[in-house]
Amino acid sequence: MSTYTSDGTAEIITAPLKMPPYFLYVVLAICLAPYCLSLLGVNFASAAPPLDLHAAADLPAHQQIELMFNRLSGAFTHTILEWSAFCVAILTVFLAASHYFISKNLTTLVIGAALFLAGCMDAFHTLAADRLIHAVADNRDLIPFTWAICRVFNALILIGGVTLLLSHRAKASETTNLKLLAVAFIVSVTVAYGIIHYSAASSSLPQTQFPDNVITRPYDVIPLLLYLFAGLFLFPYFYRQHPSVFAHALVIAMIPEVLVELHMAFGSTALFDAHFNMAHFLKIFAYAVPFFGLLMDYIHTYEHKEEEAKARALTEQHLQKYTRELERSNKELNDFAYVASHDLKAPLRGIMQLASWIEEDIKDHLEDQTREYLQLLHNRTHRLEQLLNDLLAYSRVGRKHGDLKTIEVGEFSKELFRLLNPPPGFTLVCDNEVPSLCTLSVPLEQILRNLINNAIKHHDRTEGSIRISAQATVDGFEFAVTDDGPGIAVDQQQRIFGIFQTLKPRDEVEGSGMGLAIVKKLLDNYHCHIHVESDGQRGTTMRFNWPADATLRSLIHD
Amino acid sequence: MTEQNFKAASILLVDDDDVDAMGIERALKKMKLANPFYRARDGIEGLEMLRNKSIEQPYMLLLDLNMPRMTGIEMLKELRSDPTLRGTVVFVLTTSDEDQDKLAAYNEHIAGYIVKTKLDTGFDELLKLLDCYWRLVELPINE
Numbered sequence: 001m002s003t004y005t006s007d008g009t010a011e012i013i014t015a016p017l018k019m020p021p022y023f024l025y026v027v028l029a030i031c032l033a034p035y036c037l038s039l040l041g042v043n044f045a046s047a048a049p050p051l052d053l054h055a056a057a058d059l060p061a062h063q064q065i066e067l068m069f070n071r072l073s074g075a076f077t078h079t080i081l082e083w084s085a086f087c088v089a090i091l092t093v094f095l096a097a098s099h100y101f102i103s104k105n106l107t108t109l110v111i112g113a114a115l116f117l118a119g120c121m122d123a124f125h126t127l128a129a130d131r132l133i134h135a136v137a138d139n140r141d142l143i144p145f146t147w148a149i150c151r152v153f154n155a156l157i158l159i160g161g162v163t164l165l166l167s168h169r170a171k172a173s174e175t176t177n178l179k180l181l182a183v184a185f186i187v188s189v190t191v192a193y194g195i196i197h198y199s200a201a202s203s204s205l206p207q208t209q210f211p212d213n214v215i216t217r218p219y220d221v222i223p224l225l226l227y228l229f230a231g232l233f234l235f236p237y238f239y240r241q242h243p244s245v246f247a248h249a250l251v252i253a254m255i256p257e258v259l260v261e262l263h264m265a266f267g268s269t270a271l272f273d274a275h276f277n278m279a280h281f282l283k284i285f286a287y288a289v290p291f292f293g294l295l296m297d298y299i300h301t302y303e304h305k306e307e308e309a310k311a312r313a314l315t316e317q318h319l320q321k322y323t324r325e326l327e328r329s330n331k332e333l334n335d336f337a338y339v340a341s342h343d344l345k346a347p348l349r350g351i352m353q354l355a356s357w358i359e360e361d362i363k364d365h366l367e368d369q370t371r372e373y374l375q376l377l378h379n380r381t382h383r384l385e386q387l388l389n390d391l392l393a394y395s396r397v398g399r400k401h402g403d404l405k406t407i408e409v410g411e412f413s414k415e416l417f418r419l420l421n422p423p424p425g426f427t428l429v430c431d432n433e434v435p436s437l438c439t440l441s442v443p444l445e446q447i448l449r450n451l452i453n454n455a456i457k458h459h460d461r462t463e464g465s466i467r468i469s470a471q472a473t474v475d476g477f478e479f480a481v482t483d484d485g486p487g488i489a490v491d492q493q494q495r496i497f498g499i500f501q502t503l504k505p506r507d508e509v510e511g512s513g514m515g516l517a518i519v520k521k522l523l524d525n526y527h528c529h530i531h532v533e534s535d536g537q538r539g540t541t542m543r544f545n546w547p548a549d550a551t552l553r554s555l556i557h558d
Numbered sequence: 559m560t561e562q563n564f565k566a567a568s569i570l571l572v573d574d575d576d577v578d579a580m581g582i583e584r585a586l587k588k589m590k591l592a593n594p595f596y597r598a599r600d601g602i603e604g605l606e607m608l609r610n611k612s613i614e615q616p617y618m619l620l621l622d623l624n625m626p627r628m629t630g631i632e633m634l635k636e637l638r639s640d641p642t643l644r645g646t647v648v649f650v651l652t653t654s655d656e657d658q659d660k661l662a663a664y665n666e667h668i669a670g671y672i673v674k675t676k677l678d679t680g681f682d683e684l685l686k687l688l689d690c691y692w693r694l695v696e697l698p699i700n701e
Contacts, residue, residue, distance in 0.1 A: 345653045349674060350577035356680065357584065385675070
């Protein structure tokens, strides 16, 4: 089974979200046990013989009290049973609150609070029955009547809580939810106390017990129906909508609730009789079932959180491993650059020097052919040196950004053009819409220099015109370097950005094939792109975007 | 002009590359310079020669950076912490044009940083510079 977390990612649930199967059997066994035992002859009633006041008048005081205690055993049993149920409700609400703080799952908190509310009302009912809070009504009417009200209240508040959770779609903030819940709780407690107080103070409560009817306590039919509805329809539906161990336990908890009401509605004929006590005992159990459910859910949530933490730690470990790997490979690359700069260049220089000394020493005896070979040797060693230098430049791209400074695009490009010593027939035109910009001039200069240099170097005519344009865009600038050279065939247009790629033999056009690779790497470094526009017949436009200064600033800081 | 300036300063080359050593000897011969020339193959050998006083004073050091056993930067640090050798005039002569190498070398108070690949016409220019240097600049004499 899988569920979805708040951020929408699926996660694997290792254990099924329900109570273990044996739990249901244990609940069924405990629910049926009192009735079965009573069929076997066990008497659960606690009705004592009537107290003969006249006979007792002659007895010593302590024996009188003992007789009174005996007479009140039913009331004591009632109080103990009710109070035990209330205690379970208290435990439940505390566990629910702590569960909520781990899982942030409102279900447990709302149902926990509802159960606690019902428990509070049971407690008021008991206090009124024991005359510990003001009560004038006859207990024979008050206890069954407030009992029925408590049960209806209990059923309604559980149904209300679940309905609230089912209808709760909007993702209100945590504090708003908690405030709403607190207000609802305080209002409900007040209402519960008010109802009990009103009933206890009333001198004309309706008749609630009809010992001669099939339905001995008709008022208890209402909660019975409510629990049946909740157990058969609402709570299973809720469990399907919000699967959790606790929601499953809530469904199971309806079994003792229904049995409680069966004992009362169809069994109990008088206060403190066997069915009355069995119903009260089962009510404790009805509180205990969600409590155990909450406990199981708590353990489940804890284990789940632990597994998540383990998975996170594992991911972190992997991440660290990859980071180390990356650092190592970066270092290797840098080491390679250094090897290329020194260890390869040093022997190459030796070869160049030795060749020139040989040439110097035997220049008077050289044949034309040998002179040409020596010339080629010089040329090739120089080319190798250039390749190494450009490879080094490529590997160094991105190490330094330089500083932001304001440049005049036109003047900047013309200066670059002049420094490249173009042949006399070449001209540079700037039709920049952006007169000046504040930018990282070092990488921009490197990019433009390479592009202008390519336009000159690969031109097939003695006269050529190069145009540079700069435009402002939504998120920065767009530069274009256009020439009227031979163009680049469409199928070659992607190849040219690779390292050591040239489109002509190096003997025809001297070049390492690193220029555009360096340009591309520089642009990648600032998350920019370059593309070629050429029909392969005449003229090429190299177009690239360039970030605004704010973007550059944030990139440098990263 | 003091007496010492009539005596040509010695040149100690600390470099593992034989071709470079040959290049300097060749340029010395070609330019008819009479400076005594010494050669060490790494920092350890260079320090030994300086500490044995087997180099005629006054002298200048031409130091490569990337060498086996003891690199140029390591040797510079040794020199600068040695009370008798700390004033030695050192020119770094290397293939590396890495900024970090330049910075590290100048931090050890070198007289100049020369990149070999910039010497287009062999070592002639370098030796012209050194010739001018010892004639004009007063070199330290170690006790």
